[in-house]
Amino acid sequence: MRYSCKLFWLAAVTFSVFQIAGAQKMTRDQYIERYSDLAIKEMNRSGIPASITLAQGLLESNNGNSSLTTKANNHFGIKCHGWTGHKIYHDDDETDECFRKYRSAEESYEDHSNFIMNSPRYDFLFEYDQTDYRSWAKGLKRAGYATAPRYDDQLIGLIEDAGLHQYDIKQRRRKEKEKEQVDIDNFRVELGRKILTRNRINYVLARQGDTYKSLTEELDLMPFELAKYNEMSKDAPLNKGQVLYLQPKRNKASVEFKTHLVAEGDSMYKISQMYGIKLLKLYQMNMMKPGTQPAAGTELKLR
Secondary structure, rough: OHHHHHHHHHHHHHHHHHHHHHOOOOHHHHHHHHHHHHHHHHHHOOOOOOOHHHHHHHHHHHHOOOOOHHHHHHOOOOEEOOOOOEEEEEOOOOEEEEEEEEOOOHHHHHHHHHHHHHHHHHHHHOOOHHHHHHHHHHHHHHHHOOOOOOOOHHHHHHHHOOOOHHHHHHHHHHHHOOOEEEEEEOOOEEEOOOOOOOOOOEEEEEOOOOHHHHHHHHHOOOOOOOHHHOOOOOOOOOOOOOOOOOOOOOOOOOOOOOOOOOOOOOHHHHHHHHHOHHHHHHHHHHOOOOOOOOOOOOOEEEO
């Protein structure tokens, strides 16, 4: 009887091993079919092209087959960097590096969008057209999303080879059928002016030719609001790409940003705009006298 049980156990283990060994990996087409709707959903929410999101997902997760993806639902290779959720340790550029662990693919896709939207170094990407995947790919490489020397070429190659840009174009056609102006969070804006979010605050990026008056009229703001929210004077010049908040800044940065290493040329005001923190609160957190400026190399608290 014991001998029969041992044989049964051995047969079961052998069968399981062959099952695992014979398990088929997800193909590129299967990955696209499974996650394209998620990428489009995030494009609608964030403005990041679905083609870029899908290409990054394919590349970073090895078509959904990487151990980081199967064990931690991390489709985009995002490391911890202030992450307060679950974590997993995985060899990458160095051994045993900390990566974010998600409960689902949906959570990974959402965090990927938030990571790009809330990181100041990626702000310039949102000036590109939503269908301009080439500029987005090159911009991600330039901003340092990945260390691979040909990361932008890899993304572009994937998008063109798999026809991923079709998901951007479909969305563009849908938007072209909408009315000329749309309401977003009670702000009246011209179609094409993207409302971005940082630290749970809505903001826009100034364009060439924008004035304080033209923006307040376009965004349907009271004359004092833009100056108050951005701690600036009404006659202050606006520069292309400048962050302009449409709501009050907060008392501290979002959870993923705990400190800021001051670079040459950084002012306290610039840093407060970079993270959506009220200028006075930034001074108070760092026990600095209002009006003074930090030296390059200083590490400032953001929370």
